[in-house]
Amino acid sequence: MRLEAKHPRWVRYSHWLNVPVLFVMIWSGLMIYWAHDAHEIRIAGRVLFHFFPPGFYDALGLGFQLAQGMAWHFAFMWLFVLNGLFYVSYTFWSGEWRHLVPNRHTPYEALQVVLHDLKIRKAPLPPGKFNGAQRVAYTGVVLMGAGSVVTGLAIYKPTQLAWLTALCGGYQCARTIHFALTIGYVAFFVIHIAQVIRAGWxxxxxxxxxxxxxxxTPETTHA
Amino acid sequence: MPDPRTHLVGPAAEAEIRRLTRRSLLVGGVATAVGAGALAALRYGPDEAGIPWFLRRVLEGNERLARATFSNRLAPEFPRARAAIPRVNGRYGMAETTDSASWTITLVRPDRHDAVLTLPALYGLPRSEMITELKCVEGWSEVVAWGGVRFSDFAAKFGPAPGQFDYVALATPDGGYYVGLDAASALHPQTLLCDTLNGEPLPAEHGGPLRLVIPVKYGVKNIKQIGRIEFTRKRPADYWAERGYDWYLGL
Structure with missing residues (x-):
């Protein structure tokens, strides 16, 4: 057994700070969404799922708090943006990005990881700090964060930043993307936690x- | 810089990771407790106009940034085919029916006596039409064709000299609904004293005979049935800002 340095201190701090910040952003975002919960999944005109079903807001205590939700959202947005900028700058400055950004091996490797996790591939995965699926997930979630900031700004200042709102396909389209990204974070969170549990302590x-x-490894044994 | 910990092997490595884990859990636990405690203290601590006081401070900071960077750039306009009738979403301070012939607006200025205007007083001002998207603070929006006179033209004719006011306060005749605006937003070229909706005289339920349309603000600032206009140096009271919302609400 030997110790191996894995996650740099500032990556860990940024990762853990993001937990409460993203929680407050989603929580307050739901308080805002409640006031106009217009999104649903429809296939061929049939409503498959309405965001959100009756009882959802009551169960979580999210109803009738639009003003409260907006205030928290427009306060914690600063922490979300600053923490995100810090994380991205740090990973670039430290060179950590080389382990995180997908490269030309990533698509094949990510597929192997999925096959492995579905128990179709029996052979062990190639070594490396992050596997292909992790590279896709961790880079993807940072890009999603950037997407939330861009669509968020488009909704926040649709007149002053009218060009950005237009770029997002208009005011309502920006809202839809902003909401879809939030659903994406929840999906990321569920898979992330499941994988962390699977990977072990x-x-x-x-x-x-x-x-x-x-x-x-044999080399270190005789080192 | 080589990390001395990575030279540890066997039981020494295991002892070290146990020590590091204890330390991390302790630091993380303290940070979580302090963070959660601070958030709870702020959340359940004293409110200021409906929201925790520190959120008021942040909203005021956001407002300072928005006002410092405010520009007169225009809200996008839309083709007439997209124009619709917005929903009626609140009747605070509003009368069921209104009569434009007898409608009066009380004008309050810091440098002169109050005056009472009737609607023909506006007829001399150049008319303006625009098809913009009304955005409700709730999240819905509607493209509407508005017509009226620019508030900036109204202010130039009836208001105090430029620089003599920092804010504008508007209210319904009974004072049941009132909004406050910063001067820059009020004087934006698309801020209208509006009297037509999709080419028709403005119905009472949409604010007739005279309402404000201000695309640089959420719908709640687009006050209907205006009975009082005050130019002032003092930050005016605002109906929804007293009920938890941001005072500025700038878009």
């Missing part, structure tokens, strides 16, 4: 301590 602990316990 040694992996999860690395996001707390920064270090992972690695099984010794």
């Amino acid at each position: 040694n992996n999860a602990r690395a996001m707390l301590t920064g270090y992972e316990l690695a099984v010794e």
Whole structure:
């Protein structure tokens, strides 16, 4: 056994700060969405699912709080943006991005990870800090964050930033994208937590301590 | 800089990761407790006009930034085919029926006595038409064709000298609904004292005979049935700002 440095301190801080910040953004966002919950999934004119079913807001205590929701949303947006900018700048400055951004091996590798997780591929996955599926997921979620900021600005200042609102397909289209991205975060969260549990404590602990316990390779044994 | 911890092997490595884990859980636990405690104290602490006081401070900061960067750029206009009738979403301070012939507007200015205007006083001002998207604070929006006179033309004729006021306060005749505007937003070229909706005289339920249309603000600032206009140096009271909403509400 030996210790292997995995996640740099500032990546960990930024990751954990994002937990309460994103929670407040989604929570307050739902308080705002309640006032005009217009989105649903329709196939061939039939409503498959309405966001959200009756009882959802009551169960979570989200109704009749539009003003409260807006105030929290327009306060915590600053933390969301600043933390996001810090994370992206840090990963570039530290070179950490090389482990995170997809490369030419990523599509094939990501497919292998999916096959592996579905127990179709039996062979172990190639070594590396992040596998192909992780590269896609972790880069994707940062791009989703950027999308939330852009569509959020388009909704926040649709006259002063009319060009941005137009770029998002108009005011209502910007709202739809902004909402869809939020559903995307929830989906990301569910899969992320499931994968962290599957990967085990040694992996999860690395996001707390920064270090992972690695099984010794022959070279290190005789080092 | 090589990390000395990565040289640890075997039981030493395991002991070190246990120590690091304890430390991380302690630091994380304290940070979580402090953060959650601070949030709870702010959330359940004293309110200021319907929301926690610190959120008021942040909204005021957002307002300062918005006002410092405010520009007179125009809200997009739309083809007439998209124009529709907006929904009626609140009747605070409004009368069921209104009579344009007897309608009066009380004008309050810092440098002169109050005056009472009737609608023909506006007829001399150049008319303006625009098809813009009305955006409700709730999230829905509607493209509407508005007609009327620019508030900036009205202010030039009836208001105090430029620079003599920082805000405009508007209210319904009974004072049951009232909004406050910063001067820059009120003087934006698309801010109208509006008397037609989709080419027809403005119905009472949409604010007839005279309402405000201000595309740089949410719908709640687009006050209907205007009975009082005040130019002032003092930040005016605002119906929804007293009920938890941002005072500025700039778009």
